Amino acid sequence: MIIVIGNNGQLAKALRNIKSDDELIFLGRQDIDITDSQKLQETLNQFSVTAIINASAYTAVDKAESEPEAAYLLNDTAVANLARFCKKQQIHFVHVSTDYVFGGHKGSPYLPDDGYAPQSVYGASKMAGEQAIREIYPEHSCIIRTSWVYSCEGNNFVKTMLKLMNEKPELSVIDDQIGTPTSANGLAKVCLLAARNNIAGIHHFTDAGVASWYDFAVSIQQLAQQKALLCQVIPIKPISTYEYPTPAKRPAYSVLDKKSLMDSFRIQPRHWQKELSLVLDEISQSRPE
Template sequence: MIVVIGKSGQLAWELKRLNPDGCVCLGRDDINVFDPADIKWKLDSLSPVAIINASAYTAVDNAEKEEAAAEALNVVAVKFIAEYCQNNKINLIHCSTDYVFDGKKGTPYKVDDSIDPQGVYGKTKAEGEKAIRSILPNTSTVIRTSWVYSAHGNNFVKTMLRLMASKPLLRVIDDQIGSPTWAKGLAQACLEAARENITGVFHWSDEGVCSWYDFALAIQELGIESGFLNNQIPVEPIPTKDYPTPAKRPHYSVLDKTLTRKVFKSAELLHWRQQLLEMMNELKQEVNK
């Protein structure tokens, strides 16, 4: 049995959907990740062959004023889970983020590039990474990802579809560059790492590169094709300085996936537009049920 820490998020939802009989997802009502005794009691009862940590504090802007909460979930809880895995010789698969980098490089970030997070969210995720690699140097997998979306939960794609259906005009940032990631592909990678005992640090995102503005245009185009949107509205590009946020975003956070392509065999890396269309087709089926 693969135990997934997390239940309500996009990744956990996709993991359970991909492997309904082989995954148990534990939410905050099922396990107290801030209590080592509760972690031990609950996980001992399930005897996991691997653990996937799909739980994290991901509210990037809120983290700037809720640093203690971000650190508790992204660092302290991660340490407790890693220590349990160490004591029980269990592999841990953990998802991290492009926010561990400063976004100034201008070429895709390699797995061994220096990290330099610019905000509380990135800093706590980086500390969580370090804790895992220290406690479980040979039995852990850290998968950094970016711009995650799915048919479940709140994300940029669903927000754009909602706004495009209700607003006469949208302005979207065009000077932050990265790669979208469908959570389903990320979940497939996590499952492969768990089943094949893949260890180390890897990068996972869909293939291709775009700005948030490019992504928004594609969402509108495919949203019209898929029947989510009836009309096209103007979408204007704006610089980051015209849309200030509490947390600093990396201007360039494309992840180099050379190592991922070599090691992961069954989880397939596909272009982000192809993945976006597939997700919208799934979302349409869900809506029409």
């Protein structure tokens, strides 16, 4: 039995949609308090657990700047609690982390063992969670770093862009932050593989290819137009990070090197535009006639 911590987020919902022989139990906020070590143990001891996938996190990047305690509680304290439970029970632990643990100044894809240099409270809190796992239970834990996750569910860049493209006469989108969009569907499959096969270590997973947020937005419009998801086509203007200041600082370049994951998991990620097309198909199918 694999326990998924999280119920309503993009990753948890993508895991729920995977057709698998594995028994997955989803525990949301109303089912388990991962910030309380004692309560966490009492809840999880009710199950015959073989692995835990942590699909929960504090992900409000800008809000974290004014709520550091809340960010660290979910991204550090709760992660340490889960790692200790997994160590005590000798079960595998899969945890999802982020490209925001890096500084963004390297200029070439980040390797799993590159040094930390978070630029935000969110990034620092995710770094702290990783460090807790590496200190407590590195031998049977898998940290999967990813970036720019989206799906047909919840709030994400793709759904926000579709909404704005149907409402606004034009859009301005940042073109000097470079990374890789990642469909939650592919990420979910990787997490399940790690849990099922007891793969340990730190690995990077994103879809294939590289893009700026501007590139991503342009592709969303082009593909959504083809799939009749937009009622209009609007101009999209590239702008700099300087022109669109945010409370949290983002890495300028956070492409992740996926070689160790491709070798360990024996998978080849699909290009982000291919995955985007598939997710837009899901959004189209879920819309009322």
